[in-house]
Amino acid sequence: MSRSLALPHSPASVRARQRLREMAIEWALRACAFSAVAGLVLIVVFVFKEAWPILSNPETQKEASLAGFVATPLWQPVGEVPKYGLIPLLTGTVKVVLIAMLFAVPLSVLAAVYSSEFAPPRVREVLKPAIEMLAGIPSVVMGFFALMVLASWLQSVTHSPMRLNALTAGIALGLGIIPTIFTVAEDALRAVPRSFREASLGLGASAWQTAWHVSLPAASAGVGAGVLLGLGRAVGETMIVLMASGNAAITSADAFDSVRTLSASIAAELAEVVVGSPHYSTLFFLGALLFTVTFLINVAAGAFVERLRKRLAGA
Amino acid sequence: MKRNPLILTLIAATLVTAPVLAGKAITVKGSDTMVILGQRWAEKYMNENAGQVIMVTGGGSGTGIAALINGTTDVCQSSRSMKQDEKLKLRDRYQTMGIEIPVAKDGLAVYVHTANPVKELTVEQLGEIYMGNVTNWKQVGGPDATIILYGRENSSGTYGFFKEHVLKNKDFSARVQTLPGTAAVVNAVAKDPNGIGYGGAAYAKGVRDVGMKKDAGAAAVLPTAATVKDGSYPLSRPLFFYLRKAPSGDTKKFVDWVLSAEGQKLAVEVGYFPLN
Numbered sequence: 001m002s003r004s005l006a007l008p009h010s011p012a013s014v015r016a017r018q019r020l021r022e023m024a025i026e027w028a029l030r031a032c033a034f035s036a037v038a039g040l041v042l043i044v045v046f047v048f049k050e051a052w053p054i055l056s057n058p059e060t061q062k063e064a065s066l067a068g069f070v071a072t073p074l075w076q077p078v079g080e081v082p083k084y085g086l087i088p089l090l091t092g093t094v095k096v097v098l099i100a101m102l103f104a105v106p107l108s109v110l111a112a113v114y115s116s117e118f119a120p121p122r123v124r125e126v127l128k129p130a131i132e133m134l135a136g137i138p139s140v141v142m143g144f145f146a147l148m149v150l151a152s153w154l155q156s157v158t159h160s161p162m163r164l165n166a167l168t169a170g171i172a173l174g175l176g177i178i179p180t181i182f183t184v185a186e187d188a189l190r191a192v193p194r195s196f197r198e199a200s201l202g203l204g205a206s207a208w209q210t211a212w213h214v215s216l217p218a219a220s221a222g223v224g225a226g227v228l229l230g231l232g233r234a235v236g237e238t239m240i241v242l243m244a245s246g247n248a249a250i251t252s253a254d255a256f257d258s259v260r261t262l263s264a265s266i267a268a269e270l271a272e273v274v275v276g277s278p279h280y281s282t283l284f285f286l287g288a289l290l291f292t293v294t295f296l297i298n299v300a301a302g303a304f305v306e307r308l309r310k311r312l313a314g315a
Numbered sequence: 316m317k318r319n320p321l322i323l324t325l326i327a328a329t330l331v332t333a334p335v336l337a338g339k340a341i342t343v344k345g346s347d348t349m350v351i352l353g354q355r356w357a358e359k360y361m362n363e364n365a366g367q368v369i370m371v372t373g374g375g376s377g378t379g380i381a382a383l384i385n386g387t388t389d390v391c392q393s394s395r396s397m398k399q400d401e402k403l404k405l406r407d408r409y410q411t412m413g414i415e416i417p418v419a420k421d422g423l424a425v426y427v428h429t430a431n432p433v434k435e436l437t438v439e440q441l442g443e444i445y446m447g448n449v450t451n452w453k454q455v456g457g458p459d460a461t462i463i464l465y466g467r468e469n470s471s472g473t474y475g476f477f478k479e480h481v482l483k484n485k486d487f488s489a490r491v492q493t494l495p496g497t498a499a500v501v502n503a504v505a506k507d508p509n510g511i512g513y514g515g516a517a518y519a520k521g522v523r524d525v526g527m528k529k530d531a532g533a534a535a536v537l538p539t540a541a542t543v544k545d546g547s548y549p550l551s552r553p554l555f556f557y558l559r560k561a562p563s564g565d566t567k568k569f570v571d572w573v574l575s576a577e578g579q580k581l582a583v584e585v586g587y588f589p590l591n
Contacts, residue, residue, distance in 0.1 A: 078469040080484045088489060152506065161461045163507055164492060246492035247468075258492045268468045268495065271378055274400075 047291060050284035053276075063278035064285075075249035075260065077269065077279045084282050088249035092166070092259030096241055097234045099170025099255060100177060104234075105227055107174075108181035112223070115182075116189035117211040128186065135179035143243030146172035151244065160256035164246030167255045172244045173237055177230040184229060188222020188308060189215055221308035228301035232294045238263040262286045340368040341566055345379020345392035346472050347496055348421060348515045349554055352585050353392050356573055359581055367565060376472030383557055384408060389566055391557040394421065394472035394515075409559050416556040418573050420588040421515050422538030423476060423550040426501060426522035428508045433457040435526035435535035438549050442481045444511065447488025452509065464491040465500045465512035473497065476552055477513055516543075516586060543588040554587070 053060040064084045072085030111131065115124050151168045154160075158167070192215045200210040216223070246258030247268065266283050273280040343353050350373035357369035371392075374382075379391035384404050397405075402412050425441060427433060433456055436444075443449040444462055453459045466487065467474040474493075478484060494500050497514030504510040505521035516524070516538040526535030529549045542548035562570045572578050579589040 074486060074489060076469065076486050078475065079478055079486065083486065161509065162463060162492070163503070242495070247494070248464075248490050248492040250489045258490070260493075268493070269470055271374060271470065273377075273470075274381065274404075 047284055047287050051281055051288040053281040054285045060278045060281050064282045073251065077282065082279065088251045089260055089262050089265055091251050093261040095166045095259055096170045096173060096245060096261055099166055100173035100234045101231060103171050103174035104178045104181060104230060108178045109185050109223055112182050112185035112189055113211050113216060116186050117215055118207065131182050132179050134175060139176060139237060139239040142172055142176055143240040146240060146244035158256065162246060162256060162258050164244060164258055165256045166245065166259045169241045169245035169259065172240045173234055176237060176240055177233050180233055181226040181230040184226030185223040188219040191312060192218045221304045221311060225301040225304035228297050228304060232297040236263055236290055236294050238267045242267050262290050339565060340370060341390065341569055342388045343369060343371045343390040343392060344374060344382045344388040346376040346394040347373040348394045348473055349392040352419065352582060352587055355581055355585050356578060360569055360572055369569065375470045377470050380557065383559060393555045393557055394552065395475050397557060405559065411560050414558045414561055416570060417553040417590060418556050419554045419582040420543050420590060421552055421554050422543040422548050422588065423473065423513055423552060424516040424519050424538045425525040425527065426504045426512045426519055427525055428504060428510055429523050430508055431457060433525065435528055437528040437531055438481060442483065445487055445491065446482060446485055447490060460509045463507055463510045464488060465503050465510055466491040466493050467500065468493045468495060473514060480550065540583065540588050
């Protein structure tokens with residue numbers, strides 16, 4: 001306890017002053033901690049408040065309403081008759097995120113298995129920071145790379161008619177979330193007690209059998225948390241998809257069609273809308289939707305981590 | 316000689332901020348199409364008028380008009396006319412409908428890849444292409460290949476102009492890929508043998524302009540100074556300055572200079588077209 005640090009022979013006034021200082025510091029720290037929470041609450045309240053007219057204001061609902069979001073097949077919010085169909089945007093978001101996950105999850109989980117189970121310490125010392133450095137690349141740089149280099153290369157391989165498409169954006173997005181999944185999964189794998197591995201190897205299992213049948217299942221909750229955190233990032237990531245996806249609001253299952261995502265629509269359009277207009281409320285509604293989805297994903301990831309801790313503690 | 320860095324910094328800071336502090340800076344904001352033009356005007360004008368600061372930023376015509384309404388810019392550059400509801404908002408705040416000053420003309424060029432054999436289109440064909448009714452180049456005299464559509468974000472004045480004058484206010488095809496900025500559209504078309512895009516004529520580098528025909532019987536016209544000026548190019552538009560009230564003082568001097576022979580000549584150098 002820091003409060004009892006005062007020397008026993010110091011006079012009472014010194015002790016009192018010290019106590020006061022300690023209290024002041026504690027309050028200052030508490031204020032810091034809660035200012036972040038206050039920021040979060042304010043943002044949430046603001047986003048939901050700006051989206052509220054969609055549900056409450058009849059004037060707004062004439063142009064943009066929940067029924068219209070589902071029934072309108074087109075996203076064309078500017079024009080004589082504005083059209084706010086969310087289906088193309090939702091399809092686009094799901095498509096890009098799915099491709100990103102299909103690309104990133106196997107790569108990063110297997111990389112984590114290699115790094116934690118097989119790699120000699122010297123290789124690991126290079127590998128881990130190198131993969132984590134991917135997270136340090138600004139997403140706008142990643143997006144630009146996808147736009148200029150990756151898109152051309154992919155088109156020369158796949159011969160898709162659209163140069164910018166869901167595949168390009170999905171792979172670029174996958175590169176962006178690999179560090180998230182890798183780091184969490186690797187930490188979870190390394191947290192698996194040595195005794196598990198030793199028991200398995202002692203019973204005659206090979207290194208690969210140990211990694212696949214013992215370490216990975218034991219760390220599965222942590223790996224799951226990493227995957228979910230990556231998913232949360234992929235859903236909300238904006239800059240990469242804005243630059244690499246072509247942003248055409250097409251409803252289709254084709255990975256070679258251009259896509260427009262929820263986050264990219266907000267980024268592209270919010271700066272221009274008239275404050276309080278139906279278009280403005282709709283964009284905030286998209287924001288609220290995104291927030292809710294990523295929030296739920298993060299809560300689920302938290303639950304996974306909790307389960308992992310309990311399992312390893314109980315082992 | 317030993318210099319005191321602090322004093323130097325202070326002097327530099329004073330030099331930079333003094334005109335702003337004195338309230339002399341003119342802020343110009345709006346159309347992405349016009350941002351290069353506005354910057355060139357500002358640079359030249361500032362060279363000739365020491366002490367005058369003009370800050371030019373883009374963001375789109377809508378952003379500029381919103382800034383004019385919110386009072387965060389002195390001059391708004393716009394590639395479209397102000398809408399009625401925007402004028403009403405301005406009236407609510409400032410009891411004025413705003414001042415519209417045409418400052419130059421722009422030809423809305425239609426670009427294709429340099430290898431594309433299609434040399435001309437009618438405005439109607441262009442509309443059909445962008446509405447998604449014509450989807451293959453062979454339908455307009457080109458090779459058998461899917462047309463890849465590129466356009467601007469729905470926030471841009473160019474998008475609004477195109478929707479109104481080419482699509483006659485009908486909806487764009489969902490397959491139009493929207494890119495931020497005309498330069499991005501030009502870049503995409505330059506890389507895409509089957510691409511088509513539109514934007515300000517000043518940007519057409521590495522792509523080929525398509526000749527536009529008013530209707531099937533008319534001759535194809537390319538966007539050049541002469542054709543935009545005399546109105547024979549079908550897709551030309553005026554570019555505007557918007558102000559809250561009639562210009563006065565430094566702003567008036569700047570606007571007058573933009574409209575002078577010197578300012579108009581600069582517009583031509585940048586790739587736009589003069590008013591007269």
